[in-house]
Amino acid sequence: MPDENSVFITFDDGLHPTITPFVLAELKKANAKATFFCIGKNVEKYPEIYEQILDEGHAVGNHTQNHKNGWNTSNLVYFRDVLSAAKKIKSNLFRPPYGRIKFSQGTGIQRLLPDTKIIMWDVLSGDFDTEISPQDCLNNVTDNTNPGSIIVFHDSEKAFERLEFTLPHFLEFCEAQEWAMKALNL
Numbered sequence: 753m754p755d756e757n758s759v760f761i762t763f764d765d766g767l768h769p770t771i772t773p774f775v776l777a778e779l780k781k782a783n784a785k786a787t788f789f790c791i792g793k794n795v796e797k798y799p800e801i802y803e804q805i806l807d808e809g810h811a812v813g814n815h816t817q818n819h820k821n822g823w824n825t826s827n828l829v830y831f832r833d834v835l836s837a838a839k840k841i842k843s844n845l846f847r848p849p850y851g852r853i854k855f856s857q858g859t860g861i862q863r864l865l866p867d868t869k870i871i872m873w874d875v876l877s878g879d880f881d882t883e884i885s886p887q888d889c890l891n892n893v894t895d896n897t898n899p900g901s902i903i904v905f906h907d908s909e910k911a912f913e914r915l916e917f918t919l920p921h922f923l924e925f926c927e928a929q930e931w932a933m934k935a936l937n938l
């Protein structure tokens with residue numbers, strides 16, 4: 753099993769001009785690779801950070817152009833938004849914002865962008881949840897991550913108070929378990 757000793761850390765909702773570079777610096781210190789599900793409009797704003805992610809050996813994925821919630825969005829509008837992001841984000845990975853996508857939207861994306869893999873997760877850090885403490889966020893990820901896990905963080909302002917504390921500790925935790933931290937490569 754190739755994933756026997758690997759974990760897959762992912763970051764949604766970037767790019768951000770200071771938080772994404774913070775994440776990249778922490779990953780580099782830990783010799784970790786990760787996957788960034790970027791919002792297309794943020795890639796337009798910060799193309800140099802997008803290039804840096806790729807240059808440093810990480811993967812990127814499509815997280816729509818404007819962070820659309822599939823459940824509240826018509827298929828036509830949703831597909832346009834995904835295709836608009838796909839022009840900037842060269843990836844066969846897609847993650848629906850909020851994890852909310854209609855079945856017909858999932859099949860539609862696979863028709864429009866044939867090699868696309870829809871990537872969810874099994875470990876939610878809760879870093880976006882302003883009701884929890886940084887320590888709670890760290891416990892969420894250390895208690896629930898196993899080899900093969902896909903873990904979600906956010907390189908966003910809302911998450912930063914928890915991310916700033918949790919990410920360095922979590923990377924150390926993964927190193928201590930001797931887990932390889934890899935980018936998704938599907």
Ligand SMILES: [Zn+2]
Nearest residue numbers: 764765849850
């Ligand atoms: Zn998101």
